[in-house]
Amino acid sequence: VQLQASGGGLVQAGGSLRLSCADSGRTLSNLVMGWFRQAPGKDREFVSAIRWDDGTTYYVDSVKGRFTISRDYAKNTVTLQMNSLKPEDTAVYYCAARRGSLLLRPETEYDYWGQGTQVTVSS
Numbered sequence: 488v489q490l491q492a493s494g495g496g497l498v499q500a501g502g503s504l505r506l507s508c509a510d511s512g513r514t515l516s517n518l519v520m521g522w523f524r525q526a527p528g529k530d531r532e533f534v535s536a537i538r539w540d541d542g543t544t545y546y547v548d549s550v551k552g553r554f555t556i557s558r559d560y561a562k563n564t565v566t567l568q569m570n571s572l573k574p575e576d577t578a579v580y581y582c583a584a585r586r587g588s589l590l591l592r593p594e595t596e597y598d599y600w601g602q603g604t605q606v607t608v609s610s
Contacts, residue, residue: 490601
């Protein structure tokens with residue numbers, strides 16, 4: 488599994504960004520795909536996850552109603568649509584994958600990681 492994240496950038500508060508995570512090596516079947524973020528000076532934290540096979544999703548409370556995680560079979564990608572962005576969403580965002588079906592939060596449960604993409608939300 489080789490994950491590549493893209494789509495970060497600079498946006499004003501209230502704006503939107505769309506992050507994508509693609510696997511160049513294989514299908515994402517039998518995997519749970521997750522997004523994490525790390526703000527300056529803080530630990531990396533879980534944001535959202537989706538089970539590839541049935542689309543079940545899970546969100547951290549701070550992004551519920553603003554972020555949407557989805558999958559695209561044709562493109563073999565997972566997308567994180569981020570709306571109503573706040574300055575506190577500023578972080579480096581990482582996509583990750585774990586084998587199995589459980590949607591888990593700890594980063595130690597994830598087996599594969601992509602490179603980060605910077606999201607900066609200005610006030």
